[in-house]
Amino acid sequence: MHALVTNDDGIDSPGVHLLARVAAEAGLEVTLAAPDQDHSGSSASMTALLHGNRLAVRERRLPGVGAVRALAVGASPALIAFAGARGAFGPRPDVVLSGVNRGPNTGTAVLHSGTVGAALTGTLHGLPGLAVSLAGSADPAAEHAWATAEEVARRALRWTLGLAPGPVVVNVNVPDVPPERLRGLRPARLAPFGAVQVEVGETGEDFVALTFRESPDGPAPGTDDALLREGWATVTLLRPPAEAPGADYPGLDGA
Template identity: 55%
Template structure:
């Protein structure tokens, strides 16, 4: 099984090594491809630094990465890295993607903004299941706890098989292994670990303040359980259409309107023709007066 490892904290982050060690111990073929710099908050952005249309790489690898593991520093957002990996940018297409271990929790609906989770969701849209791992500290002291939880989460993901929409989002408290209460399923909190408020608005500026979230508010949520010594697991899915009986807005246009549009260029094609509207073939129309 081939595993791609990425993150949003950059190629030098120790969290990459934790994921690589877990995948290697499971007998997987591992490749690391991570942003050349910090990309936190990138969500599923597909931004990149290109040179003459080429995705730029840097010669870098995480300190402590086992010898023999191929590593790429990429001048791109993590979601773009997993996107192009699906097409062979870093060798064979991966079977699974591991993203993290992120420096800081990714809990609640604020995971929408996470580059770590964004990379995993981007992978899932390409039919590759993914695991997003985060530890609840900007300067973790207990990597052994993250490694233990990652081992269990990774084993679960492998057992599930190739479900193209599956993303497992896991958060780990930064505490010693002996203090960890375990790993539990959890729902997303209504917001993330930090809440923002507008403090002041001027003509050409807005000032925001940030505050911690009271985990007491939502028992059973990922943030609530994480604050009480539990590692949490939440299943996410890549974007998909919502089936159901809800009536959606619709209307009918002109019957002779163009029926084909090139969505890449915006070129409008004529009805019943495959040429741009400026090149419509003339139709022969009989003159009634001729009879």
């Protein structure tokens, strides 16, 4: 199997190096194609710095990833997944792996995540995906957090590859705890929004003040946000955009 590995933190993030290494150790043929700069919060945006119709791609040598081919791409993660699914970076992949993101991607706020957006873009081409995110500050010096993320990513990848092939994203969030304090992996439903809320403050003639903070309300029991805080790694299956089941359109007839 061929895996396309990407992220939204950029090609120099230790998280994407970790995920590429885990995929290679699992026996996958890996191409790491990640943005050349941070694209956090880019959702599934299709943005790039083009010269004519040419996408900027530069081969890189990365420490700790072995012989994995690594490319720095001047594009958002979703556009990388879109182009990669069409063979832009080598053979068409069998799976899209995205992360490991610095910071959780929980709740319905996954809509805004570039990490999840890349994996969801792969599903539009019939490819399964795995998106992995690490809660907390994810400081590169916090070795315990990355060790836990590596253990969870390894287990989640095995589970993902064992699923029936098809367009589904396995969204995984890892708690910021040492491996010995990890309680395990649990399925979880999406929280009503996510771990971070945005408040609009003072407004002026040429500015609006925004504050990002944790939700003042406790997370709903059984949701990904709640289980993550309890020391569980959470697993939530996501489907690509689709029509609302059973939808009707009152008032449109003859409009």
